[in-house]
Amino acid sequence: MKDKLLNVSLSPHVYGRFSVHQMMVDVVIALLPALAMSVYIFGLHALRVTLIAIVSAVLFEYIIQKFMLKVKPSISDGSAIVTGLLLAYNLPSNLPWWIIVVGSLVSIGLGKMSFGGLGNNPFNPALVGRVFLVISFPVEMTTWPKPLLTDRWQLADASTHATPLAIVKEGLFAGEAYPDLIAQIPSYLDLFLGRMGGCIGEISALALLLGCLYLLYRKVITWHAPVSMLGSMFIFSGLLWLTNPAKFADPLFHVLAGGAFLGAIYMTTDLVTSPMTHQGMLIFGTGIGIITILIRVFGAYPEGVSFAILIMNAFVPLINRMCKPKRFGE
Amino acid sequence: MRDSTINSKTFTIGGVHPDDHKLSADQPIKDMPLPETVYLHTGQHIGAPAKPVVEKGQTVKVGDLIAQSSGFISASIHSSVSGRVEKIDQVADVTGHKRQTIIIRVEGDEWNSQIDRSDKLKGSIDLKAKEIIERINNAGITGLGGAAFPSYVKLMVPDGKKAEFLTINAAECEPYLTADHRLMLEKGKELIIGIEILLKALNIDHALVGIENNKVDAIETLQSFIGKNKRIQIIPLKTLYPQGGERQLVKALVDREIPPPPKGLPIDVGCVVFNIGTVYAVYEAVQKNKPLVERIITVTGKTIKNPSNFKVRIGTPISKLIEAAGGMPKNTGKVISGGPMMGKALNSIDIPVTKGMSGLLLLPDSESTRKPVLNCIRCGKCVTKCPLGLEPYLIMALTEHGYFERAHAEKILNCCECGCCTYICPANRPLLDYIRLGKTTVNKILREKEKK
The missing domain is CATH 3.40.50.11540 (NADH-ubiquinone oxidoreductase 51kDa subunit)
Structure with a gap:
């Protein structure tokens, strides 16, 4: 044994099962049921948008790292795939390909690489891309295809359709009473299963919940931020609804419609842009819930989840300063 | 799983659960054969090293005092074998540093008569x-x-x-x-x-x-x-x-x-x-009436032939223990004194057993190197797993950038170096390495302040 040197390092000498790569793979697995649901509802267009978003996101990350930053590309960690996937989930399935590519460029370039890559971005990159597109292409980004009931596997242009949130928002704005609008929107069961118009990944709360259970089981995420976000949305919108049931939508509708579940499960739990402590996650989620309802009810847009999350992302450093873990023995 | 049926107590924050690998749990404690020579450090405890009270050439029996405790926080050393004091020299201990050591050549196995x-x-x-x-x-x-x-x-x-x-x-x-x-x-x-x-x-x-x-x-x-x-x-x-x-x-x-x-x-x-x-x-x-001259040590590892529990005289070279457990496997990459979470990696197997050595663990090459360090992804696992409620990611960053006062304010000195943070980190970050560095520096700064 004299010829062989021993390795020396400080303890610990064994390591746990978590790795960045594995956690990204777990997130992708968790997102698959929602993709399946979306293909079922919107046809192959959903798949088309998703693939374009993923491929362009990975490509932009590679190009920026290789040729602009001149560092070793880290696309193998899988984070660009997750960003592309999440961006696609926030887009309508009839979006032209070049808008998707622009979205990917903004997500990866502006949202992630300009801050130093994975781990350093203060804002959720997929949402940076989405919000950029919402502001730049308001028409394309708010024109959703009608859910398919026949001719499921066609790739032709489908007729367009407003989301439940948009129907309610416009109706209430025009002075209609909320109970009269209920007839125009899908039932709660349909909202839960995903039989409604909307962005690719947001429609089916059921499929998203399946992924959520998987991520909880794999200990990639904790319940704190999603539960506090959905809970605060429910309570806040419930209070408004109780003051005037004719003027405000009911809380169950707010939670089931739009991107609440997608945001709660996959965006508020984004490791990089959420607080470090459980207490911080609760404050973070609560803030997102309240801002979402404020935008939906009083703001210009029918949907407010992405703005709410980005706004609270900006508060994360402050939340981390404020919410220290309880020190043992003090 | 019977253990899950027991209603068990525990601490309330943090903690991790590494795989048990209690490979030697069924192996009865065996007496290690006497070595030819033992090496007894005069400082194998926390506190002041003991002062030798024997001279070169002197004969000693098992249990004879050979170095006297030299202060309130210190411990006496007794001969773990019978034989002749060969010399008092400097020999490397688990840290690799050389320490004053009494070297005794074994002759027979004669015990001090006062020991039952x-x-x-x-x-x-x-x-x-x-x-x-x-x-x-x-x-x-x-x-x-x-x-x-x-x-x-x-x-x-x-x-x-x-x-x-x-x-x-x-x-x-x-x-x-x-x-x-x-x-x-x-x-x-x-x-x-x-x-x-x-x-x-x-x-x-x-x-x-x-x-x-x-x-x-x-x-x-x-x-x-x-x-x-x-x-x-x-x-x-x-x-x-x-x-x-x-x-x-x-x-x-x-x-x-x-x-x-x-x-x-x-x-x-x-x-x-x-x-x-x-x-x-x-x-x-x-x-x-028996002084501390022997202890039980687990010699283990996935690649070792016979994971064992040995009753061994203090001062026995650890190479003898590895030999007794079936020899050192060719692909051994790391030898650890203690367990895998807090043990010390040894740079040589030519060091003696000390009072504080609870185990010897051999890790194969494949488990002996660290994976490449990635950016912190701010997942917060180090925070939730820290049993003392600290924020390892933050303390590491503060140490890395030289903000030692802030690190002190963030309670860096509370760290017990259990290693849960480095263990759990998905980005393979050397959190505890930096925390140790920070602790040393903060302590140094505090001592200098005290002097002034």
Whole structure:
């Protein structure tokens, strides 16, 4: 044994099962049921948008790292795939390909690489891309295809359709009473299963919940931020609804419609842009819930989840300063 | 899984659960054959090194005093073999640094006549509290769990403090190690008497023995020897690292939180913590008049031929232990003194066994190197797993950038170096390495401030 040197390092000498790569793979697995649901509802267009978003996101990350930053590309960690996937989930399935590519460029370039890559971005990159597109292409980004009931596997242009949130928002704005609008929107069961118009990944709360259970089981995420976000949305919108049931939508509708579940499960739990402590996650989620309802009810847009999350992302450093873990023995 | 049926206590924040790998749990404790030479460091405990009282060429018997304790926090060293003092020289210890060492060439196995070497159980405790403490001091007993703090000091409760509980650490929460487990299975009766001795020395009547519930047989064995004795309680603990850390142990057993270091000690919450291995040494010292000349060591690893538990004389070169366990596998990449979570990686196997060495773990090449370090992804796992409620990611960043005052304010000195943060980090970040560096620097800054 004299010829062989021993390795020396400080303890610990064994390591746990978590790795960045594995956690990204777990997130992708968790997102698959929602993709399946979306293909079922919107046809192959959903798949088309998703693939374009993923491929362009990975490509932009590679190009920026290789040729602009001149560092070793880290696309193998899988984070660009997750960003592309999440961006696609926030887009309508009839979006032209070049808008998707622009979205990917903004997500990866502006949202992630300009801050130093994975781990350093203060804002959720997929949402940076989405919000950029919402502001730049308001028409394309708010024109959703009608859910398919026949001719499921066609790739032709489908007729367009407003989301439940948009129907309610416009109706209430025009002075209609909320109970009269209920007839125009899908039932709660349909909202839960995903039989409604909307962005690719947001429609089916059921499929998203399946992924959520998987991520909880794999200990990639904790319940704190999603539960506090959905809970605060429910309570806040419930209070408004109780003051005037004719003027405000009911809380169950707010939670089931739009991107609440997608945001709660996959965006508020984004490791990089959420607080470090459980207490911080609760404050973070609560803030997102309240801002979402404020935008939906009083703001210009029918949907407010992405703005709410980005706004609270900006508060994360402050939340981390404020919410220290309880020190043992003090 | 029987262990899941036990209602077990635990600490409340943080902790990780590495794979057990208790490969040697079924291996009875075997006597290691005598080596040809032993190497006894004069400083193998926390505190001042002992002063040699023998000279080159002098003959000694097993148990003879060869180096005298040199202060309040210090421990005497006794010869672990009979033979001739070859020389007093500088020999490397687990850290790789050279220390003053008494080297004895073994001749026969002759024991000091005052030591009772019979296996007969001696139950009656004849000594008074003061005499017990003196005997433990004279026997050179230190904590056998790893830190090797002189044991008699813990029994001298400072003025103004009051001991209420004797808390015995039998958690053995480090993966791989089984020395304490085997001891409990094989020497249960002696251990119960040892606990009674410590209770008498402290003049209290409440001992709590914490054992992780992956050792159901040990829990049952000790329980069966206690019978109706109300003074001693066996408490099953959840298998969760670092259950055997003194802060976590006391929290689990009596639900009290020891204040943070450097000032906070178990006695501040009325507890005196002893390792179960130390309890056995106490039994032998007090009832058999036997100084600390041997200890039990687990020699283990996935690649080693015969994972074993050895009773071994202090000062035996560890290469002999590895040989006795089937030799060093060719693909060995790392040799660790202690367990995989807090043990020290050795740069050579030409070092001797010390009082604080609880195990030898051999890791193959494939488990001996670290993975590439990635950016922190701010997942917060290090924060939720830290059993002391610290923020390792933050302390590492502060140390990295030289913000030592802020690191101090973020309680860097509270860190017990358990390694949960580095263990759990998905980005393979060397959190604890930086925290250690930061601790050293902060301590240095504090000492300089004090001087001014």
